[in-house]
Amino acid sequence: MQPERLYDESLYRFHEAQPSLWEASGLNPQLDSMPLSGNENCEVAIIGGGYTGLSAAYHLARDFNIDVRVLEAGHFGWGASGRNGGFVTMGGSFIGVEKQIKRFGLEETRRYFQLQKEAVELVRELGQEESIDYQPQGDAEIIIAEKPSHFESLKKHCEVERDILGIDSSMISKEEFAEQYYDAPHQHGAMAQRPCFGLHPLRYVQGLAVAAERRGARLHNHSEVLRWGKEGSNHILETASGKLTARNVIVACNGFMPEHLHGGLKARVMPLQSQIVVTRPLTDDELSAHNWKTECLGVNTREVYFYYRMLPDKRLMLGGRGEFSGTQLAAQQTADALKGSVARLWPNWKNVTFDYTWRGLVCFTTGFHPSIGRMKDDTSISFGFGYHGNGVNNATWAGRELARWLMTSNSPNETKPLHLPPQYHGMTAKIPFGGMRLRYAAAAVGWYRMKDWLDGIR
Numbered sequence: 001m002q003p004e005r006l007y008d009e010s011l012y013r014f015h016e017a018q019p020s021l022w023e024a025s026g027l028n029p030q031l032d033s034m035p036l037s038g039n040e041n042c043e044v045a046i047i048g049g050g051y052t053g054l055s056a057a058y059h060l061a062r063d064f065n066i067d068v069r070v071l072e073a074g075h076f077g078w079g080a081s082g083r084n085g086g087f088v089t090m091g092g093s094f095i096g097v098e099k100q101i102k103r104f105g106l107e108e109t110r111r112y113f114q115l116q117k118e119a120v121e122l123v124r125e126l127g128q129e130e131s132i133d134y135q136p137q138g139d140a141e142i143i144i145a146e147k148p149s150h151f152e153s154l155k156k157h158c159e160v161e162r163d164i165l166g167i168d169s170s171m172i173s174k175e176e177f178a179e180q181y182y183d184a185p186h187q188h189g190a191m192a193q194r195p196c197f198g199l200h201p202l203r204y205v206q207g208l209a210v211a212a213e214r215r216g217a218r219l220h221n222h223s224e225v226l227r228w229g230k231e232g233s234n235h236i237l238e239t240a241s242g243k244l245t246a247r248n249v250i251v252a253c254n255g256f257m258p259e260h261l262h263g264g265l266k267a268r269v270m271p272l273q274s275q276i277v278v279t280r281p282l283t284d285d286e287l288s289a290h291n292w293k294t295e296c297l298g299v300n301t302r303e304v305y306f307y308y309r310m311l312p313d314k315r316l317m318l319g320g321r322g323e324f325s326g327t328q329l330a331a332q333q334t335a336d337a338l339k340g341s342v343a344r345l346w347p348n349w350k351n352v353t354f355d356y357t358w359r360g361l362v363c364f365t366t367g368f369h370p371s372i373g374r375m376k377d378d379t380s381i382s383f384g385f386g387y388h389g390n391g392v393n394n395a396t397w398a399g400r401e402l403a404r405w406l407m408t409s410n411s412p413n414e415t416k417p418l419h420l421p422p423q424y425h426g427m428t429a430k431i432p433f434g435g436m437r438l439r440y441a442a443a444a445v446g447w448y449r450m451k452d453w454l455d456g457i458r
């Protein structure tokens with residue numbers, strides 16, 4: 001029997017790959033990975049083979065020589081890790097810097113952002129150390145003001161980031177932007193944030209899988225955990241063809257959280273769809289029509305924002321918020337709306353055709369930050385999730401922190417990683433009436449769209 005899921009079943013077909021540009025241009029690595037079969041044992045079992053799970057496995061095997069296995073329901077990178085926009089940027093939070101300072105104090109907010117930088121650098125280091133051909137691109141994220149008043153707000157934001165938090169943020173005037181980045185009627189200047197870069201997300205997760213295996217982790221693709229029980233202090237994870245006994249479990253499923261497997265996971269996440277469209281390669285004349293010169297990553301200042309970048313083969317990629325049913329028909333309608341947005345934002349490209357569209361789930365939480373911790377009633381279960389659409393670096397970093405915490409903590413019964421800033425502490429609060437979650441989300445996104453509309457943004 002299929003478990004009850006939040007969205008339409010078409011979003012949980014683990015045997016199907018997304019029709020993405022990434023899948024069409026991945027590395028197709030030679031892994032030893034096979035579905036789990038028979039009865040096996042290990043010290044640490046990880047559920048989920050994206051950045052969180054593979055980074056945890058890599059660091060456990062490389063730094064602590066631990067007998068670790070990863071069970072992934074699809075192929076490695078089937079989830080958000082193989083289908084995201086490839087933005088390696090700072091964030092991981094639903095609330096802005098100013099609110100974080102109010103809530104957590106200046107020192108903890110500074111520490112949080114230092115770790116965000118560290119996470120970006122970790123992705124860069126792993127790429128270099130493990131020779132992962134993930135096509136790095138650009139050196140900044142640019143936040144593009146869609147109105148002159150947004151430019152003024154960005155200026156204040158930039159001062160806080162630069163002068164108080166020590167982030168390398170700077171402003172770009174409308175004229176400079178038109179000359180050095182691109183020009184279009186929607187741009188009114190921007191703020192640039194460094195260090196950030198873009199990559200091919202599926203190649204990165206595939207490279208991480210190869211590296212984890214090379215360091216001694218054992219990987220099992222097409223091994224969905226269907227049942228999770230306990231015998232004494234051991235966990236028993238059952239798949240269709242095998243049974244894995246483990247002392248510790250790390251849950252690394254983020255937006256695809258299998259809530260049916262364990263009571264402690266119920267209604268802890270708010271998975272929201274994000275959808276991407278990619279054009280055919282643009283010609284030099286077309287690029288000149290908007291004076292496009294940048295390889296940096298772009299986001300605009302709408303409440304319901306778009307993220308976009310020009311890929312190495314000169315295709316424009318644009319992503320935005322998906323809808324709340326998950327059906328394939330609704331996904332097609334969202335894709336059409338995103339294509340319409342490309343035509344509105346860059347009018348000289350209104351006749352450009354599109355080659356790819358795909359979607360996936362990003363993960364929000366009631367804590368508004370990533371949730372890293374251990375289960376209160378069973379501290380042999382750890383978890384890391386809730387990267388708020390900013391998981392390339394945050395999930396990689398969370399995986400490493402989970403590995404380190406598991407192996408080096410003097411307090412194995414600690415449920416919160418108290419050595420990290422409070423933003424990351426422990427299990428996020430349960431969402432009340434969890435079955436209604438998507439209705440709350442639809443109402444909230446509707447409200448933010450209305451705010452954009454009232455602000456004159458179409």
Ligand SMILES: Cc1cc2nc3c(=O)[nH]c(=O)nc-3n(C[C@H](O)[C@H](O)[C@H](O)COP(=O)(O)OP(=O)(O)OC[C@H]3O[C@@H](n4cnc5c(N)ncnc54)[C@H](O)[C@@H]3O)c2cc1C
Pocket residue numbers: 014047048049050051052053071072073074077078079080081082083084085086087088089223224225226252253254255256257258274275276319358359360361362363384385387388389390391392393394395
């Ligand atoms: C369209 C889109 C665009 C995005 N753009 C960006 C971006 O540009 N930059 C950025 O930083 N972040 C972005 N994100 C977010 C980022 O991709 C995620 O935060 C990150 O990939 C999370 O990694 P993860 O390993 O925790 O989860 P995932 O990569 O989602 O992996 C979870 C895995 O768990 C597996 N699983 C679930 N249930 C079971 C089970 N029962 N048994 C075994 N396995 C199971 C799933 O198959 C899945 O592969 C985007 C996400 C989406 C969807």
